[in-house]
Amino acid sequence: MEIINFTPLSAALGGALIGLSAAFLLLVKGRVAGISGIFGGIVYPEKGDVSWRILFIAGLIIGGFIYQWLGAGAGVDHIEAVVGTPWLIAAGLLVGVGTTIGTGCTSGHGICGLARRSPRSLVATVTFMATAFVTVYIIRHLFTGGA
Amino acid sequence: MTNAKSLSAALFAGILFGFGLSVAQMIDPAKVVNFLDVFGTWDPSLAFVMGGGLLVNAIATPLILKRGKPILAELFRIPGKSQVDRRIVIGGVLFGAGWGLAGYCPGPMITSLSFVDGSILTIFTAYVVGTLGAKFGLAKYEDYKQQKHQANEACVG
Numbered sequence: 001m002e003i004i005n006f007t008p009l010s011a012a013l014g015g016a017l018i019g020l021s022a023a024f025l026l027l028v029k030g031r032v033a034g035i036s037g038i039f040g041g042i043v044y045p046e047k048g049d050v051s052w053r054i055l056f057i058a059g060l061i062i063g064g065f066i067y068q069w070l071g072a073g074a075g076v077d078h079i080e081a082v083v084g085t086p087w088l089i090a091a092g093l094l095v096g097v098g099t100t101i102g103t104g105c106t107s108g109h110g111i112c113g114l115a116r117r118s119p120r121s122l123v124a125t126v127t128f129m130a131t132a133f134v135t136v137y138i139i140r141h142l143f144t145g146g147a
Numbered sequence: 148m149t150n151a152k153s154l155s156a157a158l159f160a161g162i163l164f165g166f167g168l169s170v171a172q173m174i175d176p177a178k179v180v181n182f183l184d185v186f187g188t189w190d191p192s193l194a195f196v197m198g199g200g201l202l203v204n205a206i207a208t209p210l211i212l213k214r215g216k217p218i219l220a221e222l223f224r225i226p227g228k229s230q231v232d233r234r235i236v237i238g239g240v241l242f243g244a245g246w247g248l249a250g251y252c253p254g255p256m257i258t259s260l261s262f263v264d265g266s267i268l269t270i271f272t273a274y275v276v277g278t279l280g281a282k283f284g285l286a287k288y289e290d291y292k293q294q295k296h297q298a299n300e301a302c303v304g
Binding site for chain 2: 002004006010011014016021023024026027031033036039040044055058059062063064065067068078079081083087088089090094095096097099100105106107110112114115116118119120125126129130131132135136137140141
């Protein structure tokens with residue numbers, strides 16, 4: 001094991017901002033800040049419960065824009081996919097199907113659900129984290145000889 | 148008026164969330180995959196993202212829920228289900244495989260649309276199709292279960 005690019009301060013600060021956002025949404029609107037859940041309610045709309053979701057999702061993208069605008073040159077200034085197009089398509093489908101069947105993703109289960117000590121969210125988080133670790137191990141160390 | 152306030156609150160929460168994900172550099176799929184690569188080039192940073200988010204939220208959530216109701220809504224809409232079922236595990240395995248494969252979970256994926264990049268649009272489109280397909284599939288499955296349930300009741304009756 002070799003530790004690289006470790007940025008604990010910006011990571012903890014960013015994490016704290018995410019936690020504040022989730023707390024704010026719960027305090028003001030009484031809703032859980034689970035991204036896949038909020039977004040799922042737009043692509044498969046529930047009557048009368050869509051407009052706030054669109055604004056929240058638009059906010060995510062605006063937050064990304066603000067970061068790029070403020071941090072020109074620092075941190076992340078462009079995105080490079082780690083796999084080719086066919087794998088991106090497979091990954092997108094898996095994330096969409098998986099978060100819909102499993103009723104949540106890293107934010108809904110990992111940050112909000114665990115904060116409420118939900119057993120469902122604990123099992124979900126352990127399952128997707130473990131599968132993600134195993135997936136990366138298979139791709140990076142079994143198929144490509146550690147390259 | 149309340150509605151405008153409530154929508155602004157949703158927008159503000161989204162901006163804060165997207166900005167937080169960006170500051171944490173979780174929008175960089177290479178960083179995410181390196182976090183998941185404990186036996187190779189390990190970047191432990193994302194543990195601090197989840198830790199930071201969870202710490203703030205774990206302190207705030209019980210205090211907020213004590214209020215009885217949110218500021219701009221009638222009630223807290225918290226998932227009521229707490230029992231663990233097959234769905235949680237099957238969904239978790241599929242999602243985890245997709246996350247490990249490309250390094251994108253939904254929040255960073257949507258936030259990264261701000262980079263207007265071809266690879267993001269590709270994975271995002273597949274994510275929308277996957278979500279929609281699963282929603283339709285689940286709705287059909289629920290209908291089927293209900294019909295079967297009703298048929299069983301009819302037999303018993």
